[in-house]
Structure formats: structure tokens, C-alpha cells
Amino acid sequence: MRDKIQEALHTIGDRTNIQDWKAVGGGDINRSFYVKTDQQEYFIKGNENVPSHFFKAEAEGLKQIEQTDSIAVPHVHHYDEPQKKEQAVIVMDWVPSGSKDVSEELGHQLALMHQHTKDGYGFHAPTFVGELDQPNSKKDSWLVYYRDYRLKAQLEYGKQNGLITGDRESRLQMLLDQLHNWIPENPGASLLHGDLWGGNWMAGADGKPYLIDPSVLYGDRAFELAFTELFGGFSSRFYEAYQEVSPLPDEYEQQKPLYQLFYLLVHLNMFGESYGPSVDRILKAYTSN
Numbered sequence: 001m002r003d004k005i006q007e008a009l010h011t012i013g014d015r016t017n018i019q020d021w022k023a024v025g026g027g028d029i030n031r032s033f034y035v036k037t038d039q040q041e042y043f044i045k046g047n048e049n050v051p052s053h054f055f056k057a058e059a060e061g062l063k064q065i066e067q068t069d070s071i072a073v074p075h076v077h078h079y080d081e082p083q084k085k086e087q088a089v090i091v092m093d094w095v096p097s098g099s100k101d102v103s104e105e106l107g108h109q110l111a112l113m114h115q116h117t118k119d120g121y122g123f124h125a126p127t128f129v130g131e132l133d134q135p136n137s138k139k140d141s142w143l144v145y146y147r148d149y150r151l152k153a154q155l156e157y158g159k160q161n162g163l164i165t166g167d168r169e170s171r172l173q174m175l176l177d178q179l180h181n182w183i184p185e186n187p188g189a190s191l192l193h194g195d196l197w198g199g200n201w202m203a204g205a206d207g208k209p210y211l212i213d214p215s216v217l218y219g220d221r222a223f224e225l226a227f228t229e230l231f232g233g234f235s236s237r238f239y240e241a242y243q244e245v246s247p248l249p250d251e252y253e254q255q256k257p258l259y260q261l262f263y264l265l266v267h268l269n270m271f272g273e274s275y276g277p278s279v280d281r282i283l284k285a286y287t288s289n
Contacts (some may be wrong), residue, residue: 063215107241198233226259
């Protein structure tokens with residue numbers, strides 16, 4: 001991996017001496033490194049046997065967010081598009097972590113990011129949610145995109161791995177048929193991080209919040225906020241600050257479990273039956289009649 005990283009640094013024009021190099025935490029999927037050269041500090045993630053668009057999807061997502069000039073992200077210098085069994089890396093700026101509470105700034109700035117909209121829903125290229133490939137398309141209807149490219153895609157994953165069968169499968173299919181009762185057809189198509197749990201943002205030493213590891217799409221901003229509530233990691237001040245800029249619609253509380261359902265299905269398909277009861281609870285609540 002060191003040779004691959006050296007090659008990537010040379011690609012971006014940094015041929016200076018490496019002063020420091022160490023493995024750091026950076027998630028369960030990739031190997032992550034802090035690298036300091038005479039020129040700059042970098043955060044570099046590496047992997048092998050990954051699809052060619054694995055790091056491209058992350059880089060494209062960070063670029064989309066960066067271009068809004070609303071909230072900070074690490075700048076991407078380089079990413080590989082590997083062939084099978086090749087090592088691949090993505091090279092970003094190193095962001096030193098800070099101790100300041102930036103919950104208010106995070107709420108305000110996320111709301112500003114969500115004000116960047118497009119005409120259609122979805123995304124023009126496949127992304128990843130965790131380790132799962134996330135197929136995408138651009139649709140005129142948020143309801144169609146969310147039903148067909150999010151929930152149905154997870155239904156198919158679950159059927160293939162034997163985790164969505166029997167009553168669970170029947171109720172999920174019933175819910176898909178009735179989804180129009182709760183999910184809007186044409187909310188604003190906001191730029192969304194797409195995988196915003198507590199581990200995918202950080203407070204920088206410069207006093208700014210940073211978003212990391214996106215799985216971007218354009219969609220209902222309530223989808224993003226619902227996930228932030230699923231596993232915690234966001235303070236009450238974050239939600240207050242968000243609503244100061246962009247109040248959520250009255251229907252949010254009714255929609256929230258249906259948006260959280262997607263992420264619970266992802267966790268079910270990635271980690272197994274421990275997430276099954278949470279999935280079933282939502283399915284039963286919306287298909288009891």
C-alpha cells in the first residue's frame with residue numbers, strides 16, 4: 001500500500017519527502033492513513049478488490065458538496081478507478097479534529113446545503129451505502145425514486161440473502177404499493193449527504209463542521225434529517241439551528257419512520273437479523289390495516 005500511496009502523491013505533483021506515516025481510524029471498510037510530506041498533510045484511504053467506481057463515488061460526492069460553498073468537506077486531490085484485484089486509494093486533505101462544539105454551525109450549514117436543489121431526484125451515477133452498491137437514476141418523482149431505487153433495491157438484496165422473506169417480505173411489498181399515502185411526489189430536490197450518521201461528520205480544529213463519507217443524491221431533505229435521528233450523534237442545538245434556517249414540514253413526524261426504514265434495511269442486509277425487529281416494527285405500524 002505504501003508504494004501505491006507514493007504513486008498517488010507523485011500523480012498530484014507531491015514528490016517531497018514523507019516525514020510521517022501512520023495508520024489511523026477511518027471506518028470498517030478501508031485502511032486509512034495519515035501522511036505528512038514536506039509539502040502537506042494528507043488523509044489517504046486504501047482498499048483492493050473494490051469496484052472501479054468505489055472511490056470515484058466518494059470523490060464526486062465530496063465535490064458536489066464542496067461546490068455549494070455551504071459546509072466544509074475535505075478536498076480530494078486524487079482517486080483511483082481500479083481494475084479487478086488492484087490496490088486503490090483516495091487522497092484528501094487531512095482535517096485535524098477540534099474540541100469546539102459546532103452543533104449550531106452544523107445545523108445552519110446543513111440547512112444551507114439543502115437549499116441547493118435540482119429539477120430531478122436521485123443521482124446520475126451509482127454510489128455506495130456502506131458496502132452495498134447503490135444503483136441510481138434521475139427521476140421526475142421523488143416517490144418513484146425512493147420506492148424503486150431505495151426501498152425496492154434493499155428488498156431485492158434482502159430476498160437474495162434470505163433476510164427478507166415471509167411476512168416481512170409481504171408487508172414490505174404492501175408498503176411499497178401504499179407508499180404514495182405518505183411520501184410526497186415532488187418535494188424540493190435538495191442536495192443530500194445521503195449517509196449522515198454521527199460518524200460521518202466531524203468538528204475541525206479550525207472551528208468548522210466537516211462532512212465526510214457522503215453517498216450523495218438529490219431528494220427530500222426530510223430523508224436526511226430522519227437518518228440523523230436514527231442512531232444519535234446530533235445535539236438538540238443542531239436540530240434547533242437547522243429549523244431556524246429551514247423549518248421541517250408538518251408531515252415530517254409521520255414520514256420519519258418510512259425514511260428511517262431504508263437505513264434499517266441497509267443495516268439488516270449488511271449486518272444481519274439484529275436489525276430485523278426494528279424493520280418489522282415500522283412495517284407493522286404502516287401495514288396494520
